[in-house]
Amino acid sequence: xxxxxxxxxxxxxxxxxxxxxxxxxxxxxxxxxxxxxxxxxxxxxxxxxxxxxxxxxxxxxxxxxxxxxxxxxxxxxxxxxxxxxxxxxxxxxxxxxxxxxxxxxxxxxxx
Amino acid sequence: xxxxxxxxxxxxxxxxxxxxxxxxxxxxxxxxxxxxxxxxxxxxxxxxxxxxxxxxxxxxxxxxxxxxxxxxxxxxxxxxxxxxxxxxxxxxxxxxxxxxxxxxxxxxxxxxxx
Numbered sequence: 001x002x003x004x005x006x007x008x009x010x011x012x013x014x015x016x017x018x019x020x021x022x023x024x025x026x027x028x029x030x031x032x033x034x035x036x037x038x039x040x041x042x043x044x045x046x047x048x049x050x051x052x053x054x055x056x057x058x059x060x061x062x063x064x065x066x067x068x069x070x071x072x073x074x075x076x077x078x079x080x081x082x083x084x085x086x087x088x089x090x091x092x093x094x095x096x097x098x099x100x101x102x103x104x105x106x107x108x109x110x111x
Numbered sequence: 112x113x114x115x116x117x118x119x120x121x122x123x124x125x126x127x128x129x130x131x132x133x134x135x136x137x138x139x140x141x142x143x144x145x146x147x148x149x150x151x152x153x154x155x156x157x158x159x160x161x162x163x164x165x166x167x168x169x170x171x172x173x174x175x176x177x178x179x180x181x182x183x184x185x186x187x188x189x190x191x192x193x194x195x196x197x198x199x200x201x202x203x204x205x206x207x208x209x210x211x212x213x214x215x216x217x218x219x220x221x222x223x224x225x
Contacts, residue, residue, distance in 0.1 A: 103154050
């Protein structure tokens with residue numbers, strides 16, 4: 001158990017609505033990540049954070065924003081959800097051991 | 112530009128036989144490689160890793176081999192069990208600015224047939 005909680009675990013939303021996914025960690029690790037997983041694409045990095053208020057873009061950041069106001073929480077926001085953002089979203093942490101650990105995922109469907 | 116490639120989307124193996132999953136990379140700056148296993152409706156879980164200074168790492172039924180000159184690594188599972196059926200992702204970590212990020216391949220779905 002990597003001490004990561006994602007919420008909500010499942011969500012259906014309409015095109016054009018804002019959506020926020022939350023990642024909470026219990027161990028105060030500095031690095032946190034948001035990935036999305038899609039068939040044929042594997043795991044792709046959306047955004048990551050290296051500290052409170054310190055974030056940077058990943059490979060597929062368009063249409064997403066993030067915020068980290070506390071060490072333990074990393075929020076991913078879709079400002080205006082589109083069908084192409086239907087995906088499974090995974091939060092991850094890096095404890096400094098060379099390995100990152102993933103949460104259980106948030107399944108998002110945009111209709 | 113795909114820096115980590117898993118060219119086989121799927122693999123089927125009989126129970127008890129060896130499963131070999133392959134991964135190629137293009138970036139010479141990668142210094143650490145990992146394999147993750149993912150079951151449906153769960154998050155990826157770390158399986159085994161290898162540093163670029165080694166050519167083999169073994170953990171029980173799982174062995175990872177690294178061929179730096181060929182920029183190729185492979186995961187061997189011996190013997191394969193039905194519970195090994197999952198999607199396996201190869202990942203690589205770079206030096207410097209990329210040292211806290213992992214680049215993943217697209218995954219290989221392993222099916223172990225009883």
